[in-house]
Amino acid sequence: MIYLQTILIVLGLLAIWLLVRTAAHRFAARHPEFGELRDETKGCGCGNHKCGEDECKREKH
Numbered sequence: 001m002i003y004l005q006t007i008l009i010v011l012g013l014l015a016i017w018l019l020v021r022t023a024a025h026r027f028a029a030r031h032p033e034f035g036e037l038r039d040e041t042k043g044c045g046c047g048n049h050k051c052g053e054d055e056c057k058r059e060k061h
Helices: 002-030
Strands: none
Touching: none
8 A cells, every 4th residue: 555655746747847847837837927937857057068068057156
């Protein structure tokens, strides 16, 4: 029974995360004065270097 509860909790958290993401995208589309929503797959996080940098900006500090 504990396994079923755990699976339901994980699926519930996933559903909540998707709802929050959708709400954030809708809010950003309705309010362009706040700027565009940052995409989770872009940016300069350590490891992906999609910002055009050869080194991570965090390592330079």
